[in-house]
Amino acid sequence: MRMKRYIVNALPEAVAMIRTDLGHDAVILETKQIHVGGFMGMFRKKKMEVIAAVEGGAGKAPAKPKQVPAPEVGAALQQLLLQSSKGTAAAVSPAAASEAESAPVAHNVSRPTESSPAKPASLKEEKEQFIINEIRELRDYMKKLSKSGAFAQTYSESIAALQNRLLEQEVEQRWIDELAEALQQEEQSRGEILTQREAWALAYDWFSAKLKPFTNEGIREDTRVIQFVGPTGVGKTTSIAKLAAEQSIKHGRKIGFITSDTYRIAAVEQLRTYANILDAPMEVVFSPADLTKAYKALEDRDLILMDTAGRNYRSELHVSEVNSLLHSSEQSEIILVLSLTGKFKDMTLLADRFKKYGIRKAIFTKCDETVVYGAIFNLVMEYELLPTHIASGQTVPDDIAPFHSKSYVEMLLGEADHE
CATH class of the missing domain: 3.40.50.300 (P-loop containing nucleotide triphosphate hydrolases)
Structure with missing residues (x-):
């Protein structure tokens, strides 16, 4: 058995790499979230560790003619991914979604040709159901990762430090997120990253404005x-x-x-x-x-x-x-x-x-x-x-x-x- 470890930003990215390196017969053995980089334990980035393997003797799959998913499977797949995107659209890029769609389908189902006689309907339906189940599992896994923060939007170091301070102060998450988004928009309008002192000063103005209507005499x-x-x-x-x-x-x-x-x-x-x-x-x-x-x-x-x-x-x-x-x-x-x-x-x-x-x-x-x-x-x-x-x-x-x-x-x- 050949095994290989991948460090990627998202699971669909690993799927593409596994197909290229190990072929279509490879299977994913384990996935987990890890932290890499940073300085003295701080500002570390979230990554996905994916371990894949292929049975001994099975090498990289030979190049095959491009295969097109059966219309029925493609429609079902599109519907499932559309449902999945409601929970993860903000976290998964269109390219990643496209990769996730093609990965499990291309080597399983192909349109019948003259040299490839049509399979019995029951076998075709069985394969289609298997593919749909695989996609559902992937969709659910992507949702789980999104909720756990694996696909969460990243912020600059100064905004991240401010978020940590407010978490320590037990400010509710919705207010922390609202402030972080406002500061990130400020960075985008300026075209540069805020320093920590600038982030704190803007946060001071933000909280003061929120509290102003409730100032009491x-x-x-x-x-x-x-x-x-x-x-x-x-x-x-x-x-x-x-x-x-x-x-x-x-x-x-x-x-x-x-x-x-x-x-x-x-x-x-x-x-x-x-x-x-x-x-x-x-x-x-x-x-x-x-x-x-x-x-x-x-x-x-x-x-x-x-x-x-x-x-x-x-x-x-x-x-x-x-x-x-x-x-x-x-x-x-x-x-x-x-x-x-x-x-x-x-x-x-x-x-x-x-x-x-x-x-x-x-x-x-x-x-x-x-x-x-x-x-x-x-x-x-x-x-x-x-x-x-x-x-x-x-x-x-x-x-x-x-x-x-x-x-x-x-x-x-x-x-x-x-x-």
Whole structure:
């Protein structure tokens, strides 16, 4: 048995080489994706390794007259390749598709001639079915390779480095692809490859433009009641204390507190401690009926901050229960508190639950406990959230700041030469 190894860009390319080197009787024993080239393990290119063999004594096939596929097989083949091209047209060139079409057919089926009597119909149909099955397998294999990235479009080193950074930041793939395509178009219009710093600068502008429609003014001056919702452990009570201190110390507003988080005694005592430090009154409510009395007791306050219970927000019942406490005749805002250390899937569930009730503003906490910030961008784009603040640490009131897209994008992208 003669064996030979080929390193190619795509399987159809190998088929042509195998036919030339080993003849029509050769078979493909193994195919796998490998990486070649690169520098110090980086920027390696994807290739296909194909191992083919032919039985001993079988050499290169002698030249034969050009054979034409039977009309029935050609039509079936064209239909199959047309179906395949829907999934791989962007990845496979017309030349490669043509090679894939001719490779399995030319040496199996030929048009009957005077010197070659017609085969029985049953044998002809059997051969045709065999060819069709082979083409289907090739089509399915090409689709699989396309999905795995074997035929994926390649980008310059600077764009690839940016893609890796955004993958690390857990930015959703669709946004990474959209940005990469935009940068590649910029390279084509310039007629030159972007440097890494240029790619980062253009990415900064791209993210800033995406976030611009969702720039939020923070807490409005005419707001009198702010209600905070979110699961347990995200830093809801601490964020309330930070904002209360900011509004009291920096803006001179008289602050009042309401808490409905009676499920955790520690939460009530924690908020009461902050209220005592700020010399601010606090009311505890156990049902929506108690809210009217609480608002009445705090009618001399400029700003009332209300803490709600952290519940299991996978339950629609618990979400509606909290929502029943959020109705107010006062000028009010509702803010969803999310932790950047939480699972992104859980964060999307919360955003989806509360979006039904018109809640769009959000505070992102525990920024200092993670180095991954892509969740903010994903949630803003998917649920049109309006980030008001980013919080980090436990220091009141210093460890909270208004959300600014400029500083956020800088944090998301990092330095161009960070790698």
